Amino acid sequence: MTSLTEAYIDSLAPNAGAMKNGRDLVKKNSFPVLRITADGTLLFGECKGSGKEPYRCSVDFVQPDSPLSRCSCPSRQFPCKHTLGLMYAYALGKPFEQAEVPPDIAEKREKADKREEKKKEAETAEANGEAPVKRKVNKSALTKKMNAQLEGLSLLEKLVLQTVQAGLGGLNKKSVQLIEEQAKEMGNYYIPGVQAELKGLLLLLEEEGNREAVYSQAIEQLIRLHSLVKKGRSYLEQRLADPEMPMDTETTLEELLGHAWQLAELKEYGRIRQSSELLQLSFLSYTDQAKGEYVDAGWWVNLQDGTIHATRNLRPFRAAKAIKEEDTVHAVVQTEELFQYPGEVNARVRWEKGTFRDASGLDYKAAKAFATASFPDVVKQVKNVIKNPLADRNPVMLIAFHSLEKVGDSFVFKDVQGKPLPINTEMIETPAKVETILPLLQADDLQDQAALVMFRHDVESGRLTAQPMSIITDSRVIRLLY
Structure with a gap:
């Protein structure tokens, strides 16, 4: 609990408004009851609300890396302002009375322990070669x-x-x-x-x-x-x-029809990898009007095999305020289990538990080593993807370029053989235009480096163009989108 800082609590808040509201509750002395268990794993108390009865709130640190917030308020935000305020009160040095774990929380902990025990038993059985129990189909x-x-x-x-x-x-x-x-x-x-x-x-x-x-x-x-x-x-x-027929886990067809994959399903179908290390190469938040949601998208390179994965944090318009907005990650993420959604290229991934370490020059060099050096090869690969009408129209690839040059009014990548790859800076709309950023880079950043690029087939011209998303050098990732 000594590591419960204001900065860490800020990182848990779903948005800036929740942060402010949580702090305001502490300033207004809205917590008549503040308690902590002897082992410091549980903060709980009462917070004055709009009704006669105070809200009962708690934050459980029995798993330090994944604090669990609970509150009797009707808010759909998670964590709500009351549980954030409870944590801010502790971080700001408010006095907490030592107390036993409340019976209702002790019961919830016991149920969580049983679920974890069953999960470990299933993992042990799987490790011993026993077939996992399949879910029954209605x-x-x-x-x-x-x-x-x-x-x-x-x-x-x-x-x-x-x-x-x-x-x-x-x-x-x-x-x-x-x-x-x-x-x-x-x-x-x-x-x-x-x-x-x-x-x-x-x-x-x-x-x-x-x-x-x-x-x-x-x-x-x-x-x-x-x-x-x-x-x-x-x-x-x-x-x-044949209702017993397995679901399609190779393409995005199920998702296109509207299926929302559960992590348990992905694990059942073997869409999981153990102990992965991911380095984020690009990040972008955008609005998907057709689906009615905000999307926080990240593109990551798997440092073990060079696969370019994608993460998508989906925030439906109606519930956007209740869902935490994700941000850029500069550290290397080490995951215990990496869940991989079906997809042909840039498959979406998720993880439940992960640790972070600072990225080093070795990580950037490892990422560069996975870049495709031949433009004809990468173009062939992209064409094989987009020829399927249901495939991602904008596949993202890691390429190695010999130079990034300005030709006339536009920019172009060239590989070691001098083969050009036209750059399209209009594919992704961002406040800062790529063409205004590139001239500001040092000459070394534009020679013999790697780039994460998003491809697009221009229907009118019939040509493939590439939108630079980031440049990867031996010492850093230069993000061109934000």
């Missing part, structure tokens, strides 16, 4: 859900065909309104991923400006929707015929 509920999903895909197919037959140029306000109504109706068929893709088309059609560019993107989206109908229907029909 065949009746699954069949009902998949039939509804198939019905939703049929509706989408009709809409796509009608749109193509009418022609994009023939779309009018009434046509766009029909698509909007269909997008809302998709919410009744258990296919939120499909619904988001249809909303993506709608957002494109509502854009103002260069209609030819909009139509090119809309055609690309219609092809994606058509492919989603075909592959989704084939997959669901196979699972209907």
Whole structure:
């Protein structure tokens, strides 16, 4: 508990407002009861609220790296301002009375210990070669859900065909309104991923400006929707015929249909790696209007094999204030278990427990060593990915470049063979433009280094372009997006 500092408590807060509100509670002496257990693993007390009864709040440090906050208040924020205030009170030196663990928390601890014990027993059994116990499938509920999903895909197919037959140029306000109504109706068929893709088309059609560019993107989206109908229907029909059939864990099809993967499922399907070390190479927060959420995205290199992973912290608009916003990580993260979501490239990862260590020159050199040196090779790899209409349109790769040069009004990467790779600085919208940052870098940063780049196929020109996200040298990561 001696390490409970204000800075650490700040890092736990979901947003700046929660930090301020928690501190204000301490300043207003809103905690008539402040208590701590003899071993220092539990802070608990009472905080004055708007009602007659005070809120009962506690922070359990029985697992020091993962403090568990509990409060009787109705707030959806986690931790809430009351538990933050409780911690600030301790960090600011307020007097805490020593007391025994309350019975309700002792009971919760006992249940948590039993869950942990069962988890360890399962891990031991797995290590001894025993087959893990599979979750039972409710065949009746699954069949009902998949039939509804198939019905939703049929509706989408009709809409796509009608749109193509009418022609994009023939779309009018009434046509766009029909698509909007269909997008809302998709919410009744258990296919939120499909619904988001249809909303993506709608957002494109509502854009103002260069209609030819909009139509090119809309055609690309219609092809994606058509492919989603075909592959989704084939997959669901196979699972209907055999409900025991394993879920697709190689592609993002389940996620595109709307399945939210649970960590237990990923572990059951073997989508887990032990003892990984990750170095974050780039970070970006953006808004996904089609899905109605804010996204905090990070791209990481696995220092053991060079795989480029992605993390995504999703904050739905309706619950954004209650979910902690993630930020850039400069340290190397060491995970006990790394859960990997299905995906062809830049698969999303998550971890429950991890420790941090300072990144060193050896880590940066290790990351550079994994960069692909031949541009024709990396272009071939990207093309193999994006030829699938349902694949990520913007794969991220680590490339080694011999030089980063300005040619005319634009920039270009060149590999050791002099092969060029055009740079597109307009792919990702950020306050600071990449073209304004690059001239500020030292000459050594632009020669014989590695770069994390996001690729995009320009439908109109038919060319691949790359958006630089960061430059990796032997001593640092230069982040170009923020």
